[in-house]
Amino acid sequence: MGKQEKRKRSGDDSDGEDGPSTSGKEATVGMRTSHIKNKLVRSEMYAKLRSKDKKKKKAERTKRQKEDEKAMKSGLEPPPRKQQKTIENMRVKDETMVTADDEEVAADEEQDEFSEHFARVRPPKVLLTTCYKPSKIMYTFLSEMLEVLPHAEYYKRGGFPLKKIVQFASNRDFTDLVVFNEDSKEINGMLLVHLPDGPTARFRLSSLVLGKDIKGHGRATEHKPELVLNNFGTRIGRRVGRMFASLFAQDPAFRGRRVVTFHNQRDFIFFRHHRYIFEEKEKRITGAAAVKKPGEKTPAPSKQNVVQARLQELGPQFTLKLESIQKGTFDSTGGEFEWLKTRKMEAKRKFFL
Template sequence: MDLMITSSAEMKKIKSLDDDKLWAGFDWEETDKILSGEIKPRTLITSYPFPAIRYPQRGPLIAQELVSVVPNSCYVRRGIRSKLHEVIAKAKKRHFTSLILTHTNPRGHDELIIISLLNGASAVFRVIDFIPRAEIPNCANPLSRRIYPELHMKSFDSQASVGTARMIQALFPKVPSSGGRPIAWFQKQNNHIFFRSHRFCYEEPLSGESSSVRRQPQECGPRFALKLRAVERVSFDTGKFKLLCVELLDDYE
């Protein structure tokens, strides 16, 4: 990834990923139109062109699994000569509103980057305990491409986490609350964001039972957790990332 480190003066303005000003430097006007339902989001999902040698299929696997999670999304395999600014230019030309990049580093750590194509905001997440749909017992069929899930965001209470939640919310079309819709859950707990999704199946009462049809939730998958690692600003012209704030860990890559 092309990275432009900010100056020390700029870094001092945002001291941590919990800073109330973490997302203050971005224009959210167009993003808020997605949240209000005025704009329907579209998401392009791809992986890094040079996967880790030991984990060549991991990034593409996560990318393809995310297509079943994010409505109005598509996965495009990235060529080895594909530059990020070229991907961004093509995505914007085709009216995508977000870009998701997946990657597994040489240590085997999965990474997911959400880039807003509306304001250049970029959230870098560590992906933890990713379980694909095939490994979830009694997993339901993927969420329908025609029936958008109802999005539930829980415990995003601080000013910083509200901005992080906005990056995720901008991937999902605004839909009215309905008891029959599939559900996509993102819950923040102990600096981690846990994702689950489920749809409802209906079971007829057993012979002799007087009760009505029973509604049972069934998990759709995949299952994973996210941990915010960094916030960056992306240049649409060059595809370079300007680091605004990073989690201070020795293994950040």
């Protein structure tokens, strides 16, 4: 059976160029061949169009490279490149993005639950605890978190419900309560309660790597760490960032060179704990930077000692995903939510932090 007969039987006499409408979007090869019913014809057409697209992209790339070279030789700026599509620039941004000079937000934050912390009136004092029956890996993780948070203390959970623990921590002037949860010996959740009046944030915890499992890791000193918060740009994001900041002192000891980072990307919060390392290394200098001696036509290569900085990871490292923010302290039944993640939110392809 020839190709013409196969196409007739498949109900398609076209060459696959005119597939189903894509509502103004650039049709992919799969879209342009999905209407062909015959599997063999569809596979042949897919391969043909795929090869054609590759040749077209190669020709465009070669043309662009030649234009760039021509512009560089002429001393001109190369033509602007087409912006690459990424998840970040394709998703819808939240309308509550905060600018640096937003007076309304600044006024609200001067009177919120964290204002005393940022005014250095109430230094941090953090209570760490766990689920009812923690495993060995939880205790290892807690020992590393106690190094991350110099102002933290660990209390065994025992059989006490969370409401009792919140009351216990408030009565002893703790500023924050952090509860880590695990399931089947896998740490998978974190509850953060700011005391005494809230709010309460619940996070899903994943991708945990303990410091002892990181190649070339170091040990933390007792110095207060510097805190870095990246990309918390919305109203909810700033609130979450202020909750994290309330766990750390406002007067970091820079001499210790410790840095704790919460980096938000696509609403995933990456936690890292590093230390700056400054090393003096010998660097070979050539070309115009080298020193030209008398009688030399071209400067000879020389060596010079330079100080280079690098980061040494201390650990642990993990990823957080915000599940909810509740007004007040923990209340599993009658609590009012400021923000609650739903499946519909994920479907909208929108950032919230």
